[in-house]
Amino acid sequence: MTLTLMWFRSDLRITDNRALAAAARRGPVVAVYLRALPHWQRHGHGANPLDFRARGVAALKESLAGLNIPLLHRDIDDFREAPAALLAVARELDADALHFNHEYPLDEQRRDAAVVAAFREAGLEARGFHDAVAFPPGELLTGKGDYYGVFTPFARSWHRQLGSEQLALSDTPAPQATMGIAAEALPELPALEDSPIDGRQWPAGEGPAADRLERFLRFRGRHYGRQRDFPAIRGTSELSPYLALGMISHRQCLQAVLAENDGSLAEGDAGLVAWVNELVWREFYRHVAVGFPQVCRHRPFQAHTEGLAWRNDDEGFAAWCEGRTGYPIVDAAMRQLLATGWMHNRLRMITAMFLSKHLLIDWRRGEAFFMRHLVDGEFCANNGGWQWAASTGTDAAPYFRIFNPTTQSSRFDPDGIFLAEWLPALADLPAKARHAPPRDLLGGVDYPPPIVDHKAARARALEAFKALKAD
Numbered sequence: 090m091t092l093t094l095m096w097f098r099s100d101l102r103i104t105d106n107r108a109l110a111a112a113a114r115r116g117p118v119v120a121v122y123l124r125a126l127p128h129w130q131r132h133g134h135g136a137n138p139l140d141f142r143a144r145g146v147a148a149l150k151e152s153l154a155g156l157n158i159p160l161l162h163r164d165i166d167d168f169r170e171a172p173a174a175l176l177a178v179a180r181e182l183d184a185d186a187l188h189f190n191h192e193y194p195l196d197e198q199r200r201d202a203a204v205v206a207a208f209r210e211a212g213l214e215a216r217g218f219h220d221a222v223a224f225p226p227g228e229l230l231t232g233k234g235d236y237y238g239v240f241t242p243f244a245r246s247w248h249r250q251l252g253s254e255q256l257a258l259s260d261t262p263a264p265q266a267t268m269g270i271a272a273e274a275l276p277e278l279p280a281l282e283d284s285p286i287d288g289r290q291w292p293a294g295e296g297p298a299a300d301r302l303e304r305f306l307r308f309r310g311r312h313y314g315r316q317r318d319f320p321a322i323r324g325t326s327e328l329s330p331y332l333a334l335g336m337i338s339h340r341q342c343l344q345a346v347l348a349e350n351d352g353s354l355a356e357g358d359a360g361l362v363a364w365v366n367e368l369v370w371r372e373f374y375r376h377v378a379v380g381f382p383q384v385c386r387h388r389p390f391q392a393h394t395e396g397l398a399w400r401n402d403d404e405g406f407a408a409w410c411e412g413r414t415g416y417p418i419v420d421a422a423m424r425q426l427l428a429t430g431w432m433h434n435r436l437r438m439i440t441a442m443f444l445s446k447h448l449l450i451d452w453r454r455g456e457a458f459f460m461r462h463l464v465d466g467e468f469c470a471n472n473g474g475w476q477w478a479a480s481t482g483t484d485a486a487p488y489f490r491i492f493n494p495t496t497q498s499s500r501f502d503p504d505g506i507f508l509a510e511w512l513p514a515l516a517d518l519p520a521k522a523r524h525a526p527p528r529d530l531l532g533g534v535d536y537p538p539p540i541v542d543h544k545a546a547r548a549r550a551l552e553a554f555k556a557l558k559a560d
């Protein structure tokens with residue numbers, strides 16, 4: 090008899106899951122989940138992402154129960170233990186194959202290669218599937234055969250080569266015969282250093298993810314192009330946590346767009362086309378992680394920025410983390426992150442640029458802070474976004490383009506509505522004054538003066554980048 094172990098990681102769904110569908114075609118399936126809490130904590134994952142993941146696994150267990158697929162749970166300290174832990178389960182159950190969907194950061198690739206090698210050595214099959222991208226990294230290359238380091242030609246190539254094969258949804262397995270193996274209880278998440286945000290903000294699982302997609306496309310998708318940059322408007326999909334942990338697939342998203350947009354992803358409604366473009370960014374950064382693995386080793390994509398003279402400024406960093414820089418748009422954004430585990434994309438760009446340029450603090454500190462707090466924390470997108478903002482990455486913002494936070498605030502929150510929501514102390518000021526509150530208008534309001542002067546900070550950052558060029 091064939092029995093396949095399906096190892097779930099960041100693909101916590103039964104719908105359109107490449108590895109699971111292939112496993113079910115072979116015969117009976119048992120699911121396994123490895124929880125490596127100490128490993129994740131050592132790698133800076135905080136309470137929000139860990140809690141969302143735990144709730145996602147619980148939801149997956151329920152979905153799998155509907156297919157009579159039991160989910161086994163193993164705790165390990167470090168992913169180096171993964172080969173032995175998985176082999177032990179395979180031997181226990183007499184399974185002859187292991188399936189999983191690829192993850193692309195370097196450590197995850199190495200972990201998976203070790204698992205495949207251990208299974209081979211034991212005479213068992215272990216197979217990875219490319220599920221979270223339309224094209225496996227290495228399939229879209231420049232004319233010279235290199236990985237793309239610039240987004241626009243990557244996106245062009247992505248659209249040109251996309252066909253029915255990449256878009257086809259995998260079958261959800263039919264319920265299998267019950268097999269006398271019981272699903273295991275999922276242990277509670279132990280108390281962590283921080284406590285997670287209220288999970289009701291981000292209900293986990295495939296159902297909530299599908300609802301979000303439907304609501305977004307029905308009510309906001311066509312306005313996306315016009316609304317996506319305004320944090321006071323709920324103009325984006327807020328699907329990132331679900332995509333990051335695979336509670337929904339990018340194919341489900343793309344198929345839903347095709348249905349709404351007369352069968353096209355590249356033409357037709359401008360809002361929907363702009364949204365598809367963001368899904369292509371997501372894929373781009375995954376290819377970058379494989380093609381330029383230095384980014385997975387805490388290195389800048391652009392080697393010449395390696396020697397940038399970042400400032401050691403713990404006080405500045407603490408003020409940024411806690412949302413007390415005296416720049417309301419930065420502070421409101423950081424408070425949104427701390428309270429909801431999510432931050433609007435425009436604000437991620439503004440806060441990341443403020444830390445790396447105005448404070449000239451190493452972007453890697455900000456990257457780690459985001460990973461600790463974001464419910465959607467995902468290495469490739471987070472690293473790509475940070476390196477973009479710090480002008481060290483692919484397709485990066487040119488070093489001389491330094492957002493003026495006050496101008497950004499007036500432009501993207503013109504009525505100061507977002508500012509008032511997250512900085513209630515400023516809500517009584519006239520809307521226009523909220524972007525850079527004059528001290529005399531503040532009266533007794535407890536709000537700090539700007540931690541740095543924009544012009545001076547800009548000049549300092551330019552100097553640091555120019556010094557680099559002179560080297």
Ligand SMILES: Cc1cc2nc3c(=O)[nH]c(=O)nc-3n(C[C@H](O)[C@H](O)[C@H](O)COP(=O)(O)OP(=O)(O)OC[C@H]3O[C@@H](n4cnc5c(N)ncnc54)[C@H](O)[C@@H]3O)c2cc1C
Pocket residue numbers: 317325326327328329330332333364367368370371372374432433434435437438441459463465466467468470471472473474475478
């Ligand atoms: C400094 C910085 C850090 C970031 N960290 C993360 C992260 O850890 N995880 C994460 O998923 N995204 C990250 N992003 C990208 C982006 O900000 C979020 O994906 C987006 O804000 C999520 O909101 P949404 O789901 O409403 O997005 P929508 O605008 O509805 O976009 C749809 C989906 O496309 C993907 N996407 C959108 N923008 C990007 C982008 N610029 N790069 C890659 N994928 C994108 C996401 O999966 C998103 O859910 C980061 C961006 C920056 C500038």
